[in-house]
Amino acid sequence: MAKEPALGSPPIFIGDDVRYSPEELLLPKQYHKYVENIIIPNGLLMDRVEKMAYDIRRVYRNKELHCLCLLKGSRSFFSVLFQHLAKLSLYDEDATCAPFFEHYLRVSSSEGAASSQRLKVVSDDLRCLRDKDVLIVEDIIDTGLTLSELTKYLQQFGPRSLRIASLTLKRTPRSNGQAADFVGFSLPDKWVIGFSFDCDQMFRDMPHVCTLSDNGRRLLGLSP
Template sequence: MARRSPCVTISDEEPGDDLDLFCVPNHYVEDLEKVFIPHGLILDRTEKLARDVMGDMGGHHIVALRVLKAGYTFFADLLDYVKALSRNSDRFIPVTVDFIRLDFLRATVMTSQQQHNPKMVEVASLLVKRTPRSIGYRPDFDGFEIPDKFVIGYALDYNEYFRDLNHVCVISETGKAKYKSEAESPG
């Protein structure tokens, strides 16, 4: 197993960046507090994770299993980098893609994948949130460790909104109220 890059840890005191510094859709400006992780930094970190994945796989066939829905952008970008690295190296690694939809992630995925008798099982996640509710599980490849903040964007949603943002952003109280689902609304 190759040496993996360390997770990028974002401190609890990280203020984020002003929305004015980035391209943010006008219809979301009042719904966001700040840009927490800019798109360029996400892509750079994703490329580094792809290099780590390639280093660990050691020429094995990769079966990439994506859990629907959140994370589809990270998944696609990570696989694009893995494929590019494979094409441009002397050791081609075949990649197969499959999808699964789950409500309870960890136990179900680990149980279902065992039926295929894989040589190894590794999990990649763009974000790991520091929260008191955490059960202590850490993915094998993690991009950013972040404080316990309500983040959206880069395919992370709030009631199906904000998936189209390129950056990971912190949602504002205005945004939470505006996009609160009908089922959550009083009355």
């Protein structure tokens, strides 16, 4: 399977000391007790996703691109990204094909021996991916274990190319080194909530990406 060079721009580095108070930006009041700091304001999120769409369009322009959204986490990122991809196509008078085709996957995993992962994938028939350019759209790369197994799983369908677009990449010693071709932000090793990121199905309606406070962990019954 051919592998194209990574052409995405470098991620925006969010330092460990980057923080905005929940009082400085608009945040649902019911969530203030859970939030430590805002680390990616919504305006920066939107601008960065638009730039990612531009980079993706530059690589895949006039190619049959099949995008795989990993539910539920990637849905918010996926939606904004595709709005920008569609807009870029709208003003391209030399476009020859649709800007993308979308597919939705539910992926779960359990630990196996030697830190391997047993993967369960629920999706439509993916045999349509044969000889196509495929882009996995993910919200975050943390340990990278599940994503590594997913890329192996997808190769059985014979895509022409297989790449990854991730909104965020966490700087963590737990990482297996899994990378992405398009990355929005490099994050510190903290628990994040908001926008694409939930905890017990909460917080996806928050417009910003925030870190979860110690008090928030206690309220949610999580270990410190």
